[in-house]
Amino acid sequence: MGQIKLNQVTKRFGEVEVIPPLDLTIEDGEFTVFVGPSGCGKSTLLRLIAGLEDITTGHIEIDGNDATNVPPAKRGLAMVFQSYALYPHMSVRKNIAFPMKMAGIDEAEQNRRIDSAAKALNLTDYLDRRPGQLSGGQRQRVAIGRAIVREPAAFLFDEPLSNLDAALRVGMRLEISELHERLKTTMIYVTHDQVEAMTMADKIVVLRAGIVEQVGSPLELYHTPRNEFVAGFIGSPKMNLIKGAEAEKHGAATIGIRPEHTDVSKTEGMWKGVVGVAEHLGSDTFIHVHETGLGDLVTVRITGDIQAKHGDTIYLTPQMDKLHKFDAQGLRIG
């Protein structure tokens, strides 16, 4: 069981309010991702839940019990750190056994859980090695193993993939998702990478400056971002946000159109521009267009390959039903 509830939680460091009053409920079994730019307070929020930092005011409930003043060890949560935080002087086996040793679990049970975790995580052959002798991905799996054996109410992940190279990151992403499917335990996952958020989450919490900008499923956030910030943050390449006369035509202060929702033509269209850089990925082509008279550079994404090179004139037409409109405060209209 692992429902986590934050009630009017705030955090100040001295005079600085990092988290203004915040309410949030994470349901049992949910995979929740906190995402936002660096410094948005997502890691602090995770550490508040873990109990590694005191909350300034408010309450944290875990499974209906007030955990506000419960020390981290007693909250029944397991955490995987960005640096993995393995104990370098212990073998993999001892690392995984450590939380169970602290909990006073008997040795036979310890070994049973270690063996099953090692099997699930492909670590059986490495149990007697030290963390220093493992690759980054293996260390990550040890850290996860150490978390699993505690059979916690919830897992907390603090940017666990940011120290891995790109290829490994994709692999580990899948492994963590599969782990969640198998265990069905609540997971809270902090990342600054919106791709990780979109691919893994049941529920995404977008944070900026300690404020929750939007909570919702990945597709909700993609299709109906509540404000300009979420619109710009979710999706890759970024949504084009256009201000000024063009936006006023649509009765908005800002309009947004995703690169993949813009049609391209060499002969006619709504906006005329000049190709700056065309990135050919094979499956897609990203074209960065200058001199559209819309202010910023506009990016479009076209499926497949298209002939376009620097200096070509190009016409863009947004798909009207996919147009996002925002008012002067940056809030979504309609």
Add this chain to the structure above:
Amino acid sequence: MARAVTQQRKIINTAAAWGIGLLIFFPILWTILTSFKTEAQAIADPPIFLAFDWTLENYAVVMERSNYMRFLWNSVIIAGGSTLLGILVAVPAAWSMAFVPSKRTKDILLWMLSTKMLPAVGVLYPIYLIFIKLGILDTRTGLVIVLMLMNLPIIVWMLYTYFREIPGEILEAARMDGATLKEEILYVLTPMAVPGIASTLLLNFILAWNEAFWTLNLTAVNAAPLTAFIASYSSPEGLFFAKLSAASTMAIAPILILGWFSQKQLVSGLTFGAVK
């Protein structure tokens, strides 16, 4: 990085470094050599470097004249005891400073160091009186306490710098894993800091071993360590070079041997943990 160094450059470097190294080491070498000479050969003009009649007589005379083993034992107890006690007090303090720093941490650390700047001589008489009152003048207990307090700031500082190298996340992981503070320090921090603690131990053992103000002024007979043993050779016995050398060699040999076996920790410790 890797560029061919001309053989000639390397030869010059080697010659210069060895020359200077031997020059710096020479007084020690000369003392050791002289300890095996007869008194006549020790002051021969011109000096004899190696071609003398090797003898152990000086060592026998020194052993006979004073109870070397007692001085040695006192040195071991005083240096070892004060260092271990210091580490025991310093580990928790250094943990606090390194992992729960506050605005005042740096001030406290600098204040601790500044207590080392208080001239010992300024408080010699009060300490002397306190020692008489407590009945610990000329006892090993008394010196263990004084030298522990003398070196405590350095021990705290060194441990602090070593502890700061250890990522806080690992201690947080231990906390999440259900370790109490005691378990966190015992099972995670201390094993990880073993090299640093060893260096600290070693350096402070040497500092205590060589301390020559309190050990000279607060001891007479019972607790006198090797510093006092050797000071008794100041004069006129100092004119007997061979015996002086033998006594000197006996006083510094334990540390030189210890240093030889633990070079790595020692080199790290000698920098007081201050420079990486």
Add this chain to the structure above:
Amino acid sequence: MATQHSRSAARLMMAPAVVLLLGWMLVPLIMTLMFSFKKYLPLRGGDLGWVGFENYVRFVSSSAFWPSVVATLTIVGGVLLITVVFGVLLAILLNQPMWGQGVVRILVIAPFFVMPTVSALVWKNMFMDPVNGLLAHLWKFFGATPIEWLSQASLPSIVMIVSWQWLPFATLILLTAIQSLDSEQLEAAEMDGAPPLKRFGYITLPHLGRAITVVVLIQTIFLLAVFAEIFVTTGGAFGTRTLTYLIFQRVLESQNVGLGSAGGVYAIILANIVAIFLMRAVGKNLDA
């Protein structure tokens, strides 16, 4: 990393060290302050009552006072200068490629392990003795008149002995610092056309700033308290009476505790002045 819980634990764990050092500092300090305002002669009547600032006036007006301050500063300054300059040069040399680097390093470090009483005795008798000392032989070999080191050049002799003891420390710290210098920085400077001397001046030396600060700080702490070297060699004669030694003589040799304590207070003030300067420099440099 800081919850209320861990902060209170931290205070508790810091307490023993802080309390011990506070006691170690305050109790004797207060007693010294008290004695300094008394006429106190343990062997000639003991506590003879309060005398106000008389001890302070007498200590400063004694002809030995200013020379002792000068001697103290000369020893500290001289040793610092020698060890830092030669330490930098030696560290650079030891950082060059050579055969047997490890052995040379041990040779250079060795003097640090020699206890001050031994080093003072060995230098005094076996090297600086004007008749049988090795230096006397050396001088005679070149046809010069041997110097009576500890009487004719007493202060430089002490500076030399103490420098010999502390050069290893300075060298080692500076060597460690040089080794930590990113060689790419030097290569970049070389690509930019800086000759070796400029590379040293603009890159190596600034990089050593922190290490030099550490050397100066730690050595000053120990050098202000130099005692055994003087005790064993000159016994404070021939202008080698430092403030430390002067106070030692007043307290133990003339058994005038009041006067000695006043001197102790002066020494504490001097040490604090030095400490303030150092702590400022170190505080700035210690943040890394």
